[in-house]
Structure formats: C-alpha cells, structure tokens
Amino acid sequence: MDKQQVKDTVKKIFTEYLKVNGHRKTPERFAILDTIYSIDGHFDIDTLYLLMVEQEKFRVSRATLYNTIILLINAQLVIKHQFGNTSQYEKSYNRDTHHHRICAQCGTVTEFQDAALQSAIENTKFTGFHLSHYTLYVYGLCAKCERANKRKLKKYNHKKEK
Amino acid sequence: MDKQQVKDTVKKIFTEYLKVNGHRKTPERFAILDTIYSIDGHFDIDTLYLLMVEQEKFRVSRATLYNTIILLINAQLVIKHQFGNTSQYEKSYNRDTHHHRICAQCGTVTEFQDAALQSAIENTKFTGFHLSHYTLYVYGLCAKCERANKRKLKKYNHKKEK
DNA sequence: GTCAGTGCAAACTTTTTGCAACTAC
DNA sequence: GTAGTTGCAAAAAGTTTGCACTGAC
Numbered sequence: 001m002d003k004q005q006v007k008d009t010v011k012k013i014f015t016e017y018l019k020v021n022g023h024r025k026t027p028e029r030f031a032i033l034d035t036i037y038s039i040d041g042h043f044d045i046d047t048l049y050l051l052m053v054e055q056e057k058f059r060v061s062r063a064t065l066y067n068t069i070i071l072l073i074n075a076q077l078v079i080k081h082q083f084g085n086t087s088q089y090e091k092s093y094n095r096d097t098h099h100h101r102i103c104a105q106c107g108t109v110t111e112f113q114d115a116a117l118q119s120a121i122e123n124t125k126f127t128g129f130h131l132s133h134y135t136l137y138v139y140g141l142c143a144k145c146e147r148a149n150k151r152k153l154k155k156y157n158h159k160k161e162k
Numbered sequence: 163m164d165k166q167q168v169k170d171t172v173k174k175i176f177t178e179y180l181k182v183n184g185h186r187k188t189p190e191r192f193a194i195l196d197t198i199y200s201i202d203g204h205f206d207i208d209t210l211y212l213l214m215v216e217q218e219k220f221r222v223s224r225a226t227l228y229n230t231i232i233l234l235i236n237a238q239l240v241i242k243h244q245f246g247n248t249s250q251y252e253k254s255y256n257r258d259t260h261h262h263r264i265c266a267q268c269g270t271v272t273e274f275q276d277a278a279l280q281s282a283i284e285n286t287k288f289t290g291f292h293l294s295h296y297t298l299y300v301y302g303l304c305a306k307c308e309r310a311n312k313r314k315l316k317k318y319n320h321k322k323e324k
Numbered sequence: 325g326t327c328a329g330t331g332c333a334a335a336c337t338t339t340t341t342g343c344a345a346c347t348a349c
Numbered sequence: 350g351t352a353g354t355t356g357c358a359a360a361a362a363g364t365t366t367g368c369a370c371t372g373a374c
Contacts, residue, residue: 024348024353045338061356066339079301082244085364086338101291120282121298128305129263135299136283139241143290186328186373207363223331228364247339248363 006094007037010077013093017075031058032068036078042088045069076132083109092133100135103142168256169199172239175255179237193220194230198240204250207231238294245271245299254295262297265304 001009014033018025035052036043043051045065052060060068069089072078081088083100084107097118098111121134141149163171176195180187197214198205205213207227214222222230231251234240243250245262246269259280260273283296303311 022353026348026354028355059356062338063340063357064355067354087247101288103291114286117282117286120279121300124276124279124300126263126300126302129265129300129302130308131300131302133301135301136296137299138283138286138288138291138293138296140288140291140293140295146292184328188329188373190330221331224363225332225365226330229329 001094003037007034010037010091010093014072014075014077017071021071021074023071028058028060028064029068029071032060032065033072033077036072036089037091037093039091042081042090044086044088046086048089079133079135081135083107099138101138101140103140103145108142163256165199169196172199172253172255176234176237176239179233183233183236185233190220190222190226191230191233194222194227195234195239198234198251199253199255201253204243204252206248206250208248210251241295241297243297245269261300263300263302265302265307270304 010033011030014029015025017023018029031052032048035048035055035057039048039051045062049060049062049065052058069078069080073080077091077093078089079092081090081100083102096113098113099117101110101112102108117136121136124131172195173192176191177187179185180191193214194210197210197217197219201210201213207224211222211224211227214220231240231242235242239253239255240251241254243252243262245264258275260275261279263272263274264270279298283298286293
C-alpha cells in the first residue's frame with residue numbers, strides 16, 4: 001500500500017470514528033492526521049507543532065494537537081511511547097511491527113525485528129481483552145556502555161590490589 | 163528468598179556499584195534502597211517521598227530521590243516505567259517476570275504472566291547488546307470499554323437507519 | 325580538609341485547563 | 350442557533366538545576 005492509499009484509508013477510519021463518537025469533522029483534525037501520516041518514525045508534540053507551522057498547511061495550537069492525538073489514539077491510528085521525559089508518538093496503521101532496544105545507561109533507542117518474538121506475542125491468548133497492539137522495550141547495555149563499565153571495574157580492582 | 167535476604171543482597175550489590183563508580187555510601191541512599199524494596203508493585207517519586215516522610219525512618223528531599231533512583235536504575239536494581247504522565251518505578255531484583263496489559267481507552271494497567279511469551283523473549287539473541295530486562299506493554303480494549311464502544315456504534319447505526 | 329552529596333527553592337518543560345471566539349452540524 | 354472545538358494564556362504537574370551547607374572519605 002502506498003503512502004497516499006494509507007492516508008486515504010486512515011482518513012476514512014478517522015471519519016467513521018468521529019461520526020460514531022459524536023465528534024465534529026474539523027479541518028484541523030484532518031490536517032493533523034495527514035501530517036502525522038507523513039512522518040516516518042517517532043515524533044513528539046513539539047516536533048509535530050513546528051512541522052505544521054513550517055509547512056504552513058494548517059496552523060493549529062498545541063492544545064489542539066494534544067486534544068486530537070487523544071482521539072487518534074482512541075481510534076487506534078496512533079500509538080504513544082514514553083521514552084525519556086517527553087511523550088513520543090508514531091502512526092500505527094500499516095506500520096511494520098518492530099520492537100525497541102534501549103540502553104539502560106545511555107538511553108539510546110534502536111528498533112529491531114524478530115519474527116519468532118512477534119508470533120509469540122501475537123499468539124498469546126487473552127480473555128476479556130481485545131488486543132490492538134503492543135510495545136516491547138528491551139533494556140540492557142549497549143556494547144559501548146558495557147565496555148565503559150568494564151574499564152571502570154578494572155580500574156577499581158587495580159586500585160584495590162595496590 | 164525472603165524479603166530480608168533480598169534487602170541484604172541488593173544492599174551488597176548497591177554498595178559494590180557505589181564503590182566501583184566512585185560514589186559515596188550515604189545513609190540517604192541506603193534508606194531509599196531499603197524503602198523501595200519494602201514496596202510491592204509500582205510507585206512514583208511522590209509516593210516514595212510521602213512514604214519515607216510518613217515512616218520517619220529517614221527524611222530525604224525529592225531531589226535526592228531523583229538522584230538516587232538514577233543510580234539504582236544504573237545498578238539494575240530498579241526499573242522505570244512510563245505509563246501515563248508520571249514515571250513509575252519498581253524493584254527489579256528477585257521480582258517475578260510479568261507483563262503489562264493496558265486499556266488504550268481507560269488507561270487501566272493490569273499485570274499478567276505467560277510462560278511461552280517469557281521464554282520467547284528471553285531466548286531472543288542480541289548481538290552487541292547485553293540484555294538485562296524487558297517490559298512488554300500490551301494495548302487493547304478491556305471488556306468494559308469494548309462493551310461501551312459497541313453500544314455507541316449501535317446507537318449510531320440506529321440513528322442512521324431512521 | 326576536600327569535594328561529592330544533600331535540602332531547599334527557583335527554574336524549566338511538558339501537559340492540562342479556563343474562557344472567549346468560532347464554526348460544524 | 351447551539352453546543353463542540355479552537356486558540357491563547359495561565360496554571361498545574363513533574364523533573365531538573367543552582368547554591369549554600371553538610372558530612373563521607
């Protein structure tokens with residue numbers, strides 16, 4: 001599915017969501033949805049705000065972005081991450097499944113894919129819960145930080161032996 | 163392992179961590195570690211602060227809690243979650259593996275366990291990354307919200323037919 | 325004695341809220 | 350016309366920072 005097709009589809013889904021839930025179909029809301037589906041990867045509210053101002057497609061306030069993104073999350077068109085201290089968002093429709101590997105020490109986040117892992121999660125049965133998506137955050141030490149720690153330990157042991 | 167044994171062990175691990183990294187062994191730090199390992203489940207900084215004030219064991223400032231918890235995370239004795247807008251923490255040493263099921267609509271978080279899922283994650287091979295722990299957040303609709311949405315949809319379709 | 329660590333308050337950042345103006349229905 | 354939505358600014362909530370004081374080494 002190409003980008004424009006995805007945009008058309010999510011617009012349809014959002015329109016239906018708004019109708020069913022008695023919300024108005026404002027131009028701001030569709031401009032926000034369109035902009036989000038132009039972004040690859042993660043973004044935060046401020047980035048989205050600046051991007052929309054920059055593109056001059058449609059000027060919206062931060063408050064409206066916060067309001068609208070809640071609707072999009074409920075409509076299952078956007079998912080929310082919370083790495084670090086600002087909320088990160090990403091489109092969720094027609095997006096490849098991926099997991100996040102986070103260094104507990106330096107905070108670097110990298111994406112990875114793993115078919116076995118994916119099917120294990122997707123085959124998990126839930127009762128009284130209708131699965132829509134999931135986020136797996138794997139924490140550990142990246143190679144760089146692990147080396148740094150080993151150096152520290154070595155230095156300390158060396159001192160102790162003196 | 164009983165609670166006191168766990169506390170003793172983590173105290174030893176933390177002491178070693180402080181030594182290796184050239185940090186001081188202050189009474190505040192050990193009081194914080196001890197309090198955290200008395201808490202079952204999640205907590206946020208404010209809850210921890212109030213708990214320590216209440217217990218009158220050791221009065222520490224919020225700033226010290228923030229400072230210390232970063233050390234504990236680096237020492238891999240505490241893990242950080244970010245549901246909602248406040249950071250949540252939990253002890254990580256000798257804690258049962260569990261996953262989190264989150265309702266995308268009402269935000270309710272429940273823990274669950276699944277052996278197949280756990281082994282799939284733990285058997286995933288990483289190169290250049292030393293796994294320490296992971297968090298799996300499964301999002302979806304809880305039974306309650308799903309029912310609510312179906313009612314809304316029905317109401318809407320009913321209206322449309324008129 | 326020295327300097328890392330602490331407490332306090334102020335600053336900063338992100339998100340939420342109140343209210344008047346606007347507009348989709 | 351009317352109620353939901355928007356923009357703006359103020360407020361709230363969580364976290365970080367600066368600085369003087371304290372205490373671990």
